[in-house]
Amino acid sequence: MALVTFWILAALAVGCAAGLLLRKNPIHGALFLVGNLGSVAGLYLMMRAEFLATAQVIVYAGAIAVLFVFAIMVLIPGKEETGPDPLRPQRWLAVPLAGLLGLEVVLILRSAKLQAPPRPQAVAGGVESVGRLLFTDFLFPFEVTSVLLLVAIVGVIALTRRRAL
Amino acid sequence: MVPESHYVALSAVLFVMGVVGVLVRRNPLVIFMSIELMLNAANLALVAFGQRHGTASGQVLVFFVMCVAAAEVAVGLAIIVSIFRLRRRLSVDDLSILRW
Numbered sequence: 001m002a003l004v005t006f007w008i009l010a011a012l013a014v015g016c017a018a019g020l021l022l023r024k025n026p027i028h029g030a031l032f033l034v035g036n037l038g039s040v041a042g043l044y045l046m047m048r049a050e051f052l053a054t055a056q057v058i059v060y061a062g063a064i065a066v067l068f069v070f071a072i073m074v075l076i077p078g079k080e081e082t083g084p085d086p087l088r089p090q091r092w093l094a095v096p097l098a099g100l101l102g103l104e105v106v107l108i109l110r111s112a113k114l115q116a117p118p119r120p121q122a123v124a125g126g127v128e129s130v131g132r133l134l135f136t137d138f139l140f141p142f143e144v145t146s147v148l149l150l151v152a153i154v155g156v157i158a159l160t161r162r163r164a165l
Numbered sequence: 166m167v168p169e170s171h172y173v174a175l176s177a178v179l180f181v182m183g184v185v186g187v188l189v190r191r192n193p194l195v196i197f198m199s200i201e202l203m204l205n206a207a208n209l210a211l212v213a214f215g216q217r218h219g220t221a222s223g224q225v226l227v228f229f230v231m232c233v234a235a236a237e238v239a240v241g242l243a244i245i246v247s248i249f250r251l252r253r254r255l256s257v258d259d260l261s262i263l264r265w
Contacts, residue, residue, distance in 0.1 A: 006167045010175045017182040017202055026194045033198045036179075040205055043175075046167065047216050049224050052208075059231050064201065064238050071242045072194060075249050087258060094188035102181040109173055129221040130228070138225050145232045152236035159243040 006046060012039040030068045037061045051127045172213035179206035191256050193245050197238065204234050 016036035037060040044053040186199025208227045215223020
């Protein structure tokens with residue numbers, strides 16, 4: 001049962017990623033991205049990472065996707081990729097290179113000995129253990145994250161001002 | 166129970182698809198979405214490895230990656246918007262201002 005759910009979610013994720021790559025219209029791409037992020041959130045749920053599944057839906061599928069849609073509406077692109085492609089031969093080179101990269105990733109992962117049986121250990125997960133770690137072992141990175149977000153806010157406002165600061 | 170290797174294999178597939186998107190597409194917005202795809206694939210692998218080790222550290226790391234991704238998208242889109250204001254075009258092939 002879990003395996004069937006996994007395969008359905010995996011097919012959804014890969015299909016949405018393919019849609020993002022193939023559709024010309026960036027709005028369709030954004031919707032496919034939301035579908036991909038949603039199915040990955042489902043996979044998080046299957047791995048008992050409830051906090052991450054919620055954060056994925058709120059932060060990625062909510063905030064970031066809305067940001068993308070806003071940017072697409074502001075810029076009104078979509079005609080940029082209809083013209084003749086001056087670098088077409090170079091772009092076809094991407095396919096064999098991606099194949100090579102996939103091969104490398106597979107080789108690296110096979111050497112990681114993932115096939116061994118997992119250690120018989122209680123699966124830590126859930127919101128409580130994540131929160132406990134965040135406020136004990138990872139307290140300093142957690143606080144630095146707030147500075148990072150503040151810098152991003154200030155930077156975005158400075159970048160998009162009409163007049164130079 | 167699905168073995169963790171399945172999740173890691175799926176994340177490898179998604180990562181390679183993100184790389185293809187960055188290499189093939191010309192619209193900077195779509196390239197950004199492909200970068201999100203790659204970050205997401207890495208997150209999936211992190212959660213799977215963390216599950217494998219029986220700790221929640223992987224999930225905490227994914228939380229930080231999400232914060233960085235949110236900041237990165239905001240700043241990146243702001244850069245794209247200001248480039249669009251400057252050039253009135255939106256193709257990464259035109260963006261050779263920094264090249265000499």
